Amino acid sequence: MVDFEGLERTGVAAALVTGPTHRLTRRTTRFRDLFTVWRPGQEAGIALAGPDLRPLLRALDLAGTGLPTPLVTVPRPPSLGGPPEQVLCAVSCTPVDPPDGDAAGSVLLLVTPVQPELSGAAARQHVAADRAEDLARYEALLSAVPQVVWRMTAQGETFTLVGRLGETGGGLWNPQGPGFSWMDAVHPKDHDEFAEQWAATASGDALLDAVVRIRQEGDPARYRHMRIVTVPVLRDGEVSEWIGTVADAEDHWRVRTRDRLLERVSAVSSTHSLLTVFATTAAAVVPDLTDALAVFQLKYPDEAGNGTLYATRVRTAIAEGVPPLGPISDDFALGTLARATIDSRQTELITFPPGEPPTDLVSVASAAWMNRAQATSIALVPIVIDGRTAALAAASSCLGNPPPAAVELELLEDVLRSVEEPLRRTLELQSIRNTALILQRSFLITPPRIQGGELAAVYQPASTTAEIGGDWYDATLLPDGALTLSIGDVAGHDLQAATEMTKTSSMLRALAYTAGTDGPAHTLNRLDQVTQGVSTAALVTVMHAVLRPTADHRWQVTLSNAGHPPPLLIPATGHPRHLTEPAAPDPPLCATPDAERHEGQFDLHDGDTLLLYTDGLIEKRGTDITETMDELAHRAATLRGPCRSLATFLKALLPPTDEAIDDIALIAFRADRNRHPPSPTA
Numbered sequence: 029m030v031d032f033e034g035l036e037r038t039g040v041a042a043a044l045v046t047g048p049t050h051r052l053t054r055r056t057t058r059f060r061d062l063f064t065v066w067r068p069g070q071e072a073g074i075a076l077a078g079p080d081l082r083p084l085l086r087a088l089d090l091a092g093t094g095l096p097t098p099l100v101t102v103p104r105p106p107s108l109g110g111p112p113e114q115v116l117c118a119v120s121c122t123p124v125d126p127p128d129g130d131a132a133g134s135v136l137l138l139v140t141p142v143q144p145e146l147s148g149a150a151a152r153q154h155v156a157a158d159r160a161e162d163l164a165r166y167e168a169l170l171s172a173v174p175q176v177v178w179r180m181t182a183q184g185e186t187f188t189l190v191g192r193l194g195e196t197g198g199g200l201w202n203p204q205g206p207g208f209s210w211m212d213a214v215h216p217k218d219h220d221e222f223a224e225q226w227a228a229t230a231s232g233d234a235l236l237d238a239v240v241r242i243r244q245e246g247d248p249a250r251y252r253h254m255r256i257v258t259v260p261v262l263r264d265g266e267v268s269e270w271i272g273t274v275a276d277a278e279d280h281w282r283v284r285t286r287d288r289l290l291e292r293v294s295a296v297s298s299t300h301s302l303l304t305v306f307a308t309t310a311a312a313v314v315p316d317l318t319d320a321l322a323v324f325q326l327k328y329p330d331e332a333g334n335g336t337l338y339a340t341r342v343r344t345a346i347a348e349g350v351p352p353l354g355p356i357s358d359d360f361a362l363g364t365l366a367r368a369t370i371d372s373r374q375t376e377l378i379t380f381p382p383g384e385p386p387t388d389l390v391s392v393a394s395a396a397w398m399n400r401a402q403a404t405s406i407a408l409v410p411i412v413i414d415g416r417t418a419a420l421a422a423a424s425s426c427l428g429n430p431p432p433a434a435v436e437l438e439l440l441e442d443v444l445r446s447v448e449e450p451l452r453r454t455l456e457l458q459s460i461r462n463t464a465l466i467l468q469r470s471f472l473i474t475p476p477r478i479q480g481g482e483l484a485a486v487y488q489p490a491s492t493t494a495e496i497g498g499d500w501y502d503a504t505l506l507p508d509g510a511l512t513l514s515i516g517d518v519a520g521h522d523l524q525a526a527t528e529m530t531k532t533s534s535m536l537r538a539l540a541y542t543a544g545t546d547g548p549a550h551t552l553n554r555l556d557q558v559t560q561g562v563s564t565a566a567l568v569t570v571m572h573a574v575l576r577p578t579a580d581h582r583w584q585v586t587l588s589n590a591g592h593p594p595p596l597l598i599p600a601t602g603h604p605r606h607l608t609e610p611a612a613p614d615p616p617l618c619a620t621p622d623a624e625r626h627e628g629q630f631d632l633h634d635g636d637t638l639l640l641y642t643d644g645l646i647e648k649r650g651t652d653i654t655e656t657m658d659e660l661a662h663r664a665a666t667l668r669g670p671c672r673s674l675a676t677f678l679k680a681l682l683p684p685t686d687e688a689i690d691d692i693a694l695i696a697f698r699a700d701r702n703r704h705p706p707s708p709t710a
Contacts, residue, residue, distance in 0.1 A: 030124055030136055032056065034187055038179055038271065041117075041139040044124070045072060048133060050088045062102050062115065062139060078103070084119055091121035091135045102139075117141050122177075138177070180258075180270040184209055200242055200254070200274070215241035215251045216429055217315070230260055230267050239277045241433075249379075249430045253281040282435050289313060289443050296450045305454055306343035309421070309447050315347035317436045317443075319426035320401065322353065323411075324360070325419050326370065338362065339420065350426045351400045354393060362420070365389040369408040370417040375441060377407040382428045398424060405431035409444050413452045475503050475695070478511060480577050480703055484674035485695040488644075488682050498525035498568075499642045500533045501695040504540055511575045512540045512548075515640040515695055516592065519567035532559060532568055532617070540572070548572040548588040549614075549625040556590070556617045556625075568617040571595060571640050575632070581701040583632040588625055591616030593643050596661060598668055600635025604661040635670065637677075637698040644690035645681070674698050 032054055035042045041058040043066075045051060050072035055063075066075035076085055080101040102115045120138045180186045200213065214222050218240040229236040236258045241251035258272025292312035296305045306323040314321055324339035342356045369376045380386060385398040385406065398406065403424045411419040421444050425431050432440070475483040485501050498518030505511055514536055518529040536555050543551050552572055559568065573587035573595070587595065591613050598604040607628060615623045632638060646656040660681070667680045678694045 031188065034179065038269075040271075041141075043137045043139075044134055045088065045137060046134045049073060050085075050135065053134075059137075059139060062117070062141070080114075087119055087121045088135060088137065091123050115141050176274045178272060178274060180210065180272075182267050182269060186210065200245060200252075213243045215243070217241070229258065235259060236272070239281055242274075251430065251433060253277045253435075255280075278435060282439065285316060286439055286442055289316065289439065290446055293443055293447055296447055299450065299454070302451075302454050302458060303343055305447055305451050306419070307345075309443065310343050310345035313423070313440055313443055314345040317440050318407070318423035318432060319347040319350050319429060320353075320403075320424045321345050322356075322422045323419060324362075324422070326417065339366075347426070351397070353397055356393070360393075361391055363390040363394065365406070366391075366408055366420060366422075369410050369420065373410050373412050373417055375407060375409045375437065377405060377431070377437065379405045379431045394422075398426075401426040402428050404428060407432060407437060407440070409441055411444055411448060411451060413448060413455060418455060419451065476505055478505075478697070478703070480581070480699070480701060481511075481575075481583065482674045482698040482700050482703065483511075483696070484678055486675070486678040486682065486693075488685065488688060488692045498529040499644070499691045499693040500529050501640065501693045502533055502537055503695060504537055506541060506543075506574075509577065511697070513573045513575065513638070513640055513695055513697060514540070514570065515642060515693055516568060516570040517642050517693075528563055528568075531563055532570075535559065536570065536572065540574075547586050547627050548574050549627045552588050552590050552614075552617070553623075553625050556623065559617050560621065563618070567591075567619060569593075570617060573638070573640070575638075575697060578631075581634055581699075583697075583699050584629065585632055585638060586627050586629045588627050589613040590625065591619070593641060593646060593657075596639040596641070596664060597630070597632075598637040598639060598664050600633065600668075600670075604664045604668075606657055606661065632697070632699040634699050634701045637668065637674070637696055639664065639678075639681075639694065639696045641695075642691070642693045644688060644692035645683075645694065647690055649689060 030042075030044060032042070032044075036056045039058050040056060041062050043055040043059045043063075044053050046053050052066055052068050052070055052072070052075070055066075055068065063075070066072075072085055072088055076082075080103065084100045100117055100119060102117050117139050119140075122136045122138070124134050124136045176188055178186055178188050211219060211223055211226075222238060222240050225236050225238055236256065239253055239255050242254045242256075244250040244252055253276075255275045255277040256272060257274075258270050260267040261269045261271060289312050293309055296308050299305060299308075302325065306325070310321045310323050322342055322344040324342050327338040327340045339360050339362055342360065344353055346352060365376055365378065378386065378389065380403075382402040382404050383399045385395050385403060387395045390398070390406065394406075397403075401424065403426045405425045407423045409421040409423065410417040411421060413419075421440075423432070423440060475485050477483075483503055485503070487499070487501070498516075498520055500514075500516055502514040503511065504514075514533070516529070516532065516536075518525045518532060520528075532555070535558055536551070539551050539554050539558075540548075552570060555570070568590070569592040570590045571587065571592040572590075573585055576584045576586075578584055587607070594606040594608045594613070596604055596606055607630065614625045641660075646653060646660055648656050663681060667677055672680075674696055678696055681694065682688075682692060
């Protein structure tokens with residue numbers, strides 16, 4: 029319904045036309061002054077003759093399509109015998125409900141002069157050069173196809189000129205009376221930014237065109253996204269009133285926000301890290317949809333029906349001003365609300381007064397944090413993989429902010445649903461990796477006790493990746509008292525690589541034990557022949573060494589290198605060095621048939637250490653391998669010392685777990701005459 033009396037009072041040029049021929053039925057005085065030739069009852073096609081007014085006819089035909097507002101030049105009759113005058117105007121055509129007795133297809137036509145009435149070319153030049161800002165403001169205002177056109181006095185009293193506020197978005201709360209402000213209707217999260225835009229508009233610096241959440245009538249906690257376009261009416265430099273439009277923007281906001289959030293989490297489709305999936309998802313939705321989000325992997329998802337339910341691998345994101353969550357252990361007990369969500373596989377939302385969560389539904393730790401954060405809601409969203417709740421997302425509105433609207437909760441579910449497939453793949457890879465790690469560790473021996481020396485080994489999987497390595501180490505005491513050390517890496521990062529690793533390491537141990545006086549090169553030759561005959565491994569790098577004690581408390585070392593990183597000799601004093609003799613390593617196993625293999629020989633003196641390692645220890649993104657090998661030698665020199673056990677020394681050589689990009693295996697031997705030196709071997 030159109031309030032023509034209100035439009036008349038504000039001096040707006042407005043008209044109501046009906047039917048397919050746009051017959052003029054009502055007009056304001058201002059409209060009559062602009063269009064003196066268009067009389068009530070006359071069709072637009074007859075009254076609006078001339079090329080300048082054709083854009084207006086087209087706008088009437090396309091009313092309600094959302095096309096941009098045209099600018100039209102309205103001719104004015106000449107005054108006092110002078111030249112014809114023209115007024116440049118912006119127009120807006122809005123479908124409205126017809127008044128009683130009028131035909132269907134009514135259109136409200138608003139016409140706003142954007143410049144004083146100047147003649148012809150002078151008007152256009154003046155607009156382009158001096159008043160472009162005003163033109164942009166009025167164009168933006170009138171190009172919004174409104175549901176409601178409203179006017180507000182400088183004192184904050186609001187009147188509707190077209191439609192009713194209660195018809196927009198289910199009923200806008202329209203604060204009236206002393207002590208109320210339009211800003212009271214704006215969502216707390218949007219309040220500061222919207223108030224800043226409003227102040228800038230009042231000073232004439234900008235047009236206000238914003239999508240904000242507006243409180244709905246009858247429910248103080250229910251908001252809806254609305255597009256508000258407004259400009260001030262200035263008289264003598266002061267705001268005398270405001271005129272603007274308000275239109276429902278909920279669907280537009282939902283589509284735009286959904287696309288933006290899904291783009292944020294799209295990166296997880298290529299990750300193999302469970303923690304990355306959780307962290308990316310949490311960061312994507314804060315603060316757009318919630319003030320805090322924690323994502324948990326369920327530790328015992330099959331035991332949701334009985335006993336205490338635990339979660340692990342939590343990743344969180346919180347909005348500015350929200351207190352951080354306390355430390356969460358790997359055995360974080362979930363509350364009864366979480367159990368209900370996991371069992372039902374349906375989103376659960378509970379709301380409560382700020383900082384007063386129901387302690388019977390959430391864990392003690394969660395309740396304490398929600399009290400500090402002045403939370404008003406908690407929403408638990410299950411992440412379901414193959415019909416089972418594999419992870420749980422907990423979202424909370426904090427700092428007294430209203431609980432999430434239904435559309436915000438639906439978007440949160442959409443985002444979490446989008447990561448279910450990447451999460452499923454990551455969990456599968458994690459399961460395969462765990463199986464492979466168990467397989468690997470079953471073949472990683474506990475180093476034997478050695479007379480005349482100290483032996484230690486370390487294995488560190490790369491926990492930041494779901495890939496599986498084929499790394500292994502081994503140490504074997506031979507019947508003649510000698511010691512063999514081996515380390516290797518099967519090419520590939522899957523369960524097959526781990527399986528081939530177990531076969532290769534087992535065959536090497538058997539061949540080394542029965543080698544007799546044959547050297548390590550001969551042993552690797554035999555291993556290469558057998559591996560190429562019975563294994564499907566594509567490539568295997570191996571370092572194999574035989575250590576024999578001598579009568580003068582030394583250890584004679586003979587080694588052969590099949591394409592593996594060179595070992596590091598760390599003397600008791602002096603600079604560590606990589607053993608690169610022979611000049612280049614021999615080819616890896618399975619690389620070429622009948623490859624010739626060579627040996628190198630040196631002595632270990634009391635206090636010297638021989639370190640064998642896999643390439644994960646010296647791999648660093650963006651750094652040359654020779655540089656990282658030098659860094660390893662320098663770090664070893666810094667960390668060595670007779671007071672530090674060999675096991676402690678090896679652990680100190682390892683990079684932080686979150687920096688390792690591949691699995692790492694280390695095995696080392698330190699000569700120590702104080703450890704009951706054995707009799708020299710024959």
